[in-house]
Amino acid sequence: MDKKPIILTVDDDAQVLNAIDRDLRAEFRQDYRILRAASGEEALETLRELLAREEEVALILADQRMPGLEGVELLAEARTLFPDAKRVLLTAYADTEAAIRAINNARLDHYLMKPWDPPQQLLYPTLHDLLGAWQATHRPRFKGVRLVGFQWSPLSHDLKDFLAGYMVAYQWLDFETNPDAQALLSAKGLAAADLPVVVLEDGTALARPTATEVATHIGLTTQATQELYDVVVIGAGPSGLAAAVYGASEGLKTLIIERQTPGGQAGTSSRIENYLGFPTGLSGAELAHRAWAQAVRLGAELLAPREVTELCVQDGYKVLTLSDGSTVRTRAVVLTTGVSYRTLEVPGMHRLSGAGVYYGAARTEARSCDEQDVYIVGGGNSAGQAAMYLATYARRVGIVIRGESLAASMSAYLIEQIAHTPNIEILPFTEVAEVCGQDHLEAVVLKSRGELRQVPARALFVFIGAKPSTEWVCQTVLCDGKGFLLTGRDLVTDPRYATAWKHPREPYLLETCVPGVFAAGDSRAGAMARVASAVGEGSMAIKFVHQYLDE
Incomplete structure (x- = not known):
C-alpha cells in the first residue's frame, strides 16, 4: 500500500502542539499522515530520516518562537531537504512583521496567527489551498x-x-x-x-x-533447490526456453540455467516480425519474458544469472559445475548456449566498449541517442531491426556494410522498411577503421573505397556475425573447427569423427558425442539461425531426452 504524504507540525509548547495536531488530524488524516516534533532540532532530525526513507513531505507548519532553532530558521533548513514542501510559520500577533519579512527573505509560503479558532475559518482554508498547490505540481516518486x-x-x-x-x-x-x-x-x-x-x-x-x-x-532464483534433475537446460535463448517449457509440461524435473539474460541474441531484437502467430510483431525481450513465465508456470526452475563452467559424467549422471564452485546433478543435459556477437577489431573498440560502443543493446541505449547520429555495423536481421528501432530516436542512422546491398543477408520485409525510413542511410562498400573519443565515443572513422573520413557519432552498435558460446564444453563434447556442437548423424557418417561415438546404438538426432547430452539452437552445427527453428529444436530435444531416460 502506498504511503500517504506527510504534514509535519512543530511547536515547543506541548498544549499548542496537541491542539494543532488534533485539528490537523480531524481535517486531513484521510489523505495525509500527521507527524509532530517538540523542537526545531527534533523536526530537522525527523526530516532527515524521512528523506533517507524517501518519504514525501507535503507541508511543514512550525511555530516561530522556539528555544534553540526558531521557526524561520527551521523552515529555511527544511527547504534544502524538501524543496517542494509547503512551509508555513505559526506566529503570535507580535511577530507578524518578522513573519512577513521571512516570507520575503526565506521564501516561506504563508504564516498563520495564533489562536486559529475556529479552524474551519482560520486554519483549514489556507492549508487546503497550499496542499492543493502542492498536489498540482508534485511529481510522485518513481515506484520501482x-x-x-x-x-x-x-x-x-x-x-x-x-x-x-x-x-x-x-x-x-x-x-x-x-x-x-x-x-x-x-x-x-x-x-x-x-x-x-x-x-x-x-x-x-x-x-x-x-x-x-x-x-x-529482485526475486530471481540463484541457487538450485533439488539434488537431482531429470534434465538441465543450459542457456535461456528461444531453444532453451522451448526445451524448458516442454520438459516441465511433460513431467520432467527441469532446471534451466542462464548466465546473462533470457532470450539470447533474439532477446536483443527490438522487433521480430516473422515469427508465427504475431502478425504485428513483438520484441525479443517480450517473447523471452513470455516464454520464461510460461516455463515457470508449468513447473520449470530457472537459475539466473549463473554460469556453467564445466560438464563431466560420473556414473552415468551429468555433473555441472557453476562459476561459484557449486554443482548441479542431472540425468540429461540440453546445451542451448547460443552464440555471441563477434568483436570488431579496430583501434579504440576495446577501450570504448560500453561507453558508446555496444554489441547489440540497441533497446537499452536508444533513448540516450535522441537527436544524435549513430552507426550500425552489420547487414543481418539483427542490424536491420536495431536500425528501425534507433531511427525513432536518433537524428540519423548509418548502416555500415562491406558489400553492395543488404539483399544477401537481410529479410526482404526489413529491407523494404529501411528503404521507407528517411533518416536511415545505407553505406555500402564501407567499414569502420577506427573509433575515437576520450572517455566515450565521439567519432567514427569510416573507410570506403580506400578513402578515410571521420564523422561524429553518439553511438556505434555492432552486429557482425556470431561465434558459438561453447568454449567451456568443447573439451567434453565434440565441436567442429569453428566451435559449433556436433550432433546426430554427423558423429557416425563423417570419417573425421568416426571414433567419437562409442555407444552401441546410433546417436539421437540432436545428441552429442556424450550420451544424454543434447544440443539445440544456434550453437549446434548445421542449425538455422531463426527464432522459429531454434524453438523447434528445443522442443525436439525433449523428445530425445525422454527416449534416453527410458533406456
Whole structure:
C-alpha cells in the first residue's frame, strides 16, 4: 500500500502542539499522515530520516518562537531537504512583521496567527489551498527500481542491459546531468565513487552491485533447490526456453540455467516480425519474458544469472559445475548456449566498449541517442531491426556494410522498411577503421573505397556475425573447427569423427558425442539461425531426452 504524504507540525509548547495536531488530524488524516516534533532540532532530525526513507513531505507548519532553532530558521533548513514542501510559520500577533519579512527573505509560503479558532475559518482554508498547490505540481516518486550511474560507464551499461533483459521496470538517473540522482545518492549516504547504485523499491541501496546481487534482490532464483534433475537446460535463448517449457509440461524435473539474460541474441531484437502467430510483431525481450513465465508456470526452475563452467559424467549422471564452485546433478543435459556477437577489431573498440560502443543493446541505449547520429555495423536481421528501432530516436542512422546491398543477408520485409525510413542511410562498400573519443565515443572513422573520413557519432552498435558460446564444453563434447556442437548423424557418417561415438546404438538426432547430452539452437552445427527453428529444436530435444531416460 502506498504511503500517504506527510504534514509535519512543530511547536515547543506541548498544549499548542496537541491542539494543532488534533485539528490537523480531524481535517486531513484521510489523505495525509500527521507527524509532530517538540523542537526545531527534533523536526530537522525527523526530516532527515524521512528523506533517507524517501518519504514525501507535503507541508511543514512550525511555530516561530522556539528555544534553540526558531521557526524561520527551521523552515529555511527544511527547504534544502524538501524543496517542494509547503512551509508555513505559526506566529503570535507580535511577530507578524518578522513573519512577513521571512516570507520575503526565506521564501516561506504563508504564516498563520495564533489562536486559529475556529479552524474551519482560520486554519483549514489556507492549508487546503497550499496542499492543493502542492498536489498540482508534485511529481510522485518513481515506484520501482532506480539506477544511478554515469552514462558512459560500462558498469552502468551492464546493469541497464541486465534489468532490461529481465523486463524489470527501472528509472535511469544520470549522475552528471540529473539533480534527482545527486539528491538520491546523498540521501543514501553514498558518493560518486559508489556508482553505479541500484535503489530498490523498498529503499535499499546497492553500491556497485554484481548482476547476481541484483538478481537476488529482485526475486530471481540463484541457487538450485533439488539434488537431482531429470534434465538441465543450459542457456535461456528461444531453444532453451522451448526445451524448458516442454520438459516441465511433460513431467520432467527441469532446471534451466542462464548466465546473462533470457532470450539470447533474439532477446536483443527490438522487433521480430516473422515469427508465427504475431502478425504485428513483438520484441525479443517480450517473447523471452513470455516464454520464461510460461516455463515457470508449468513447473520449470530457472537459475539466473549463473554460469556453467564445466560438464563431466560420473556414473552415468551429468555433473555441472557453476562459476561459484557449486554443482548441479542431472540425468540429461540440453546445451542451448547460443552464440555471441563477434568483436570488431579496430583501434579504440576495446577501450570504448560500453561507453558508446555496444554489441547489440540497441533497446537499452536508444533513448540516450535522441537527436544524435549513430552507426550500425552489420547487414543481418539483427542490424536491420536495431536500425528501425534507433531511427525513432536518433537524428540519423548509418548502416555500415562491406558489400553492395543488404539483399544477401537481410529479410526482404526489413529491407523494404529501411528503404521507407528517411533518416536511415545505407553505406555500402564501407567499414569502420577506427573509433575515437576520450572517455566515450565521439567519432567514427569510416573507410570506403580506400578513402578515410571521420564523422561524429553518439553511438556505434555492432552486429557482425556470431561465434558459438561453447568454449567451456568443447573439451567434453565434440565441436567442429569453428566451435559449433556436433550432433546426430554427423558423429557416425563423417570419417573425421568416426571414433567419437562409442555407444552401441546410433546417436539421437540432436545428441552429442556424450550420451544424454543434447544440443539445440544456434550453437549446434548445421542449425538455422531463426527464432522459429531454434524453438523447434528445443522442443525436439525433449523428445530425445525422454527416449534416453527410458533406456
